[in-house]
Amino acid sequence: DTGVSQNPRHKITKRGQNVTFRCDPISEHNRLYWYRQTLGQGPEFLTYFQNEAQLEKSRLLSDRFSAERPKGSFSTLEIQRTEQGDSAMYLCASSLDPGVLSTEAFFGQGTRLTVV
Amino acid sequence: DQQVKQNSPSLSVQEGRISILNCDYTNSMFDYFLWYKKYPAEGPTFLISISSIKDKNEDGRFTVFLNKSAKHLSLHIVPSQPGDSAVYFCAAFTGNQFYFGTGTSLTVIP
Numbered sequence: 001d002t003g004v005s006q007n008p009r010h011k012i013t014k015r016g017q018n019v020t021f022r023c024d025p026i027s028e029h030n031r032l033y034w035y036r037q038t039l040g041q042g043p044e045f046l047t048y049f050q051n052e053a054q055l056e057k058s059r060l061l062s063d064r065f066s067a068e069r070p071k072g073s074f075s076t077l078e079i080q081r082t083e084q085g086d087s088a089m090y091l092c093a094s095s096l097d098p099g100v101l102s103t104e105a106f107f108g109q110g111t112r113l114t115v116v
Numbered sequence: 117d118q119q120v121k122q123n124s125p126s127l128s129v130q131e132g133r134i135s136i137l138n139c140d141y142t143n144s145m146f147d148y149f150l151w152y153k154k155y156p157a158e159g160p161t162f163l164i165s166i167s168s169i170k171d172k173n174e175d176g177r178f179t180v181f182l183n184k185s186a187k188h189l190s191l192h193i194v195p196s197q198p199g200d201s202a203v204y205f206c207a208a209f210t211g212n213q214f215y216f217g218t219g220t221s222l223t224v225i226p
Contacts, residue, residue: 004159006159033213033214035214035216040218041218041219042120042122042205042207042216042217042218042219043160043205043214043216044216045213045214045215048212048213055212056212056213091159091160093159093214098148098209098211102165102167103147103148103150103165103209104150104162104165105150105162105214106162107152107159107160107161107162108159109158109159110157110158110159112157
C-alpha cells in the first residue's frame with residue numbers, strides 16, 4: 001500500500017458541468033476525510049466517513065456536493081453544476097479510529113479543480 | 117471562525133540554525149495536535165504530532181512543544197536544512213475533524 005491515492009490529479013471543467021473525484025485510502029484505515037484548500041488558506045473540512053457511513057458534513061458542502069463511500073473502501077466526491085468558486089484543491093485523507101495517543105491523518109496528493 | 121491560527125505567514129532561517137514555527141488555538145477541547153509539511157501542488161505530508169496529555173514530543177530534528185494553559189504550540193527544527201523549505205500547517209483534532217491553520221512558509225537559506 002503506497003498511501004492515499006487521488007484521481008484525477010488535475011481537472012479543468014466548464015462552468016455548469018458535473019465533476020467526480022475518486023479517493024483510495026490506506027487499506028486498513030476506516031476513517032476517510034474530504035477537505036478543500038484554496039490559495040493562502042489551510043485545508044477546510046468538507047465531510048468524513050467512518051467506514052461506509054457519512055457522519056458529518058460541513059456547511060461548506062452545499063447541496064451541489066455529494067460524497068459516497070460504498071463498502072467502506074474508496075470514496076467519490078461529486079460536484080454538480082460547477083461554479084467558478086468551486087475552483088480549489090480537493091484533498092482526501094484517511095486515518096485509523098482516533099486514539100488517545102495517535103490520531104494522524106494521511107493525505108493524498110489532491111485533485112486540482114479549475115472551473116472556467 | 118478560525119480556531120487554529122498561524123500568525124506568521126513566512127519565516128526565513130539560515131541553514132544550520134533553528135526554525136521555530138508557532139501556532140495558537142482557541143478550543144480547549146482539542147485533544148491532539150499535528151504539524152504537516154506541504155510542497156506546492158501536493159497534499160500535506162504528516163510530520164509530527166502531540167497528544168494533549170503531553171507537553172513535548174521529539175522526532176529527530178523535529179520537536180513539538182505544547183503549552184495548554186497558553187493554548188499555544190510550536191515546532192522546532194534543528195538544524196534547519198534547505199530541504200525543509202515548504203509551507204508548514206498546524207492542525208488540531210477533536211472528535212471528528214482536523215482544524216488547520218493558514219500555514220507558515222519556511223525558507224531555509226543555504
